[in-house]
Amino acid sequence: MSHADILPALREAAPDLRGRLSANEDMAPITWFRVGGPAQVLFSPADEEDLAYFLSRAPSDLPVRVIGLGSNSLIRDGGVPGVVVRLGRGFAKVEVEEGGRLRVGAAVPDVKVARAAADAALSGLSFFRGIPGGLGGALRMNAGAYGGETKDALVSVRAVDRSGRIREVPAAELGMSYRHSEAPADWIFTEALFQGDEGDRETILAEMNAITDSRESSQPVKSRTGGSTFKNPPGGKAWQLVDQAGCRGLRIGGAQVSEMHCNFLINTGDATAHDIETLGETVRARVLETSGVALDWEIKRVGDFAAGREVEPFLGRRAA
Structure with a gap:
């Protein structure tokens, strides 16, 4: 269309x-x-x-x-x-500043944030090696992995609001929590300032290599996927609930729940967005039926359905 x-x-x-x-x-x-x-x-x-x-x-x-x-x-x-x-x-700069600080543009891939910190012998940022995507998204959702979260090292951010006003805000004012930020939805993050700790470059690189090995052995990193699909519920693991509901390997059209890690949905080659979202809602329904837990989407679903191809959320609410 x-x-x-x-x-x-x-x-x-x-x-x-x-x-x-x-x-x-x-x-x-x-x-x-x-x-x-x-x-x-x-x-x-x-x-x-x-x-x-x-x-x-x-x-x-x-x-x-x-x-x-x-x-x-x-x-x-x-x-x-x-x-x-x-x-x-224009949003891809990485600069090391005095006092163990790292200033990073929002378009920089998360893995490069980790690499830049390692090159500067700054510890506390190696967890970014395990986060797919770019820094802007990590700021929006307080992304985390392998024991670290974006908010842990964040000092401040720059953003542009819908009216075109440039804002610089300390991290404490963003209301960051698990996979969540209270920053206004219309803000577009442009830059972040992080605080690292003095560390040993080789030790930091070893941490990053361990994260790389863990991801490659447990996640479908070479597949067409959007990363973790559902947020972990309080006190639980989304992948375990999906597995317990019998959804590992479940397939709708060209979309499939990963056999390797069942909190990942993958495009096997000919999936549509409708296939993937339908699969996700089917998984949520089965998890609710078997465990009583309503999983929340971590992946952001954006835009309009194709005509006549709406996906009805399993709880009867309109999809966000």
């Missing part, structure tokens, strides 16, 4: 824009699941100032969403109305 072309109006509203705007851009190639429909407009800002300028000039009722490296997102088959912002080179 395709959306109405709103590029002429956007270019007229923001004539000095330096970033790239494109209409009806296919989203599937830039997400890890490799599924989904087009973005009405895909915007790649040149830098933070360019992003702020665009947001200050765009119509206030125009939907704006941000996508990072596409690791934790399921783009629905009907595509995404409005503007999808994808941060690129």
Whole structure:
């Protein structure tokens, strides 16, 4: 499907824009699941100032969403109305500062955050080696792995709000908890400042290598997947509940629950977003039936269903 072309109006509203705007851009190639429909407009800002300028000039009722490296997102088959912002080179800096601090752009892959800290002999950030995707997404959801969470080392963030105002906020004001941040939904993170501890580079690299070995032996890292699908419920493990519900290897269309780690859904090659979301809702229903636990999605489902292809959430609520 395709959306109405709103590029002429956007270019007229923001004539000095330096970033790239494109209409009806296919989203599937830039997400890890490799599924989904087009973005009405895909915007790649040149830098933070360019992003702020665009947001200050765009119509206030125009939907704006941000996508990072596409690791934790399921783009629905009907595509995404409005503007999808994808941060690129202008948000990819990594700088070591005095006092064991690391300043990182929101487009930097999490693994590179860990590597930069190791190169600077800063401990406390190696857990980022186990988080797929980019830093912006990690900030939004307080991503964590292998005993560490983003909030543990975070000092402050920079973000641009929907009106185009640039904000710099200390970490304590973000209300971060397990896989959650209370930062306003319309903020687009652009940069973060982390505090590391003085450490030994070789020891830190060994920690990262151990994380790499653990991931490769226990997770389907070479498959088309979005990462962990469901949040761990209080006191439990999502994968164990999925396994106990008999869902390991369960398949709908081209989507399958991973045999290796059953908190991962994978695209076996010809899945649609409808297949993947239907599979996820089926798993949630079976877990609720067998254990009484209602699992929450960790993967963000974005955009519109294809016509006639809605997925009914198993609890009878409209999908978020």
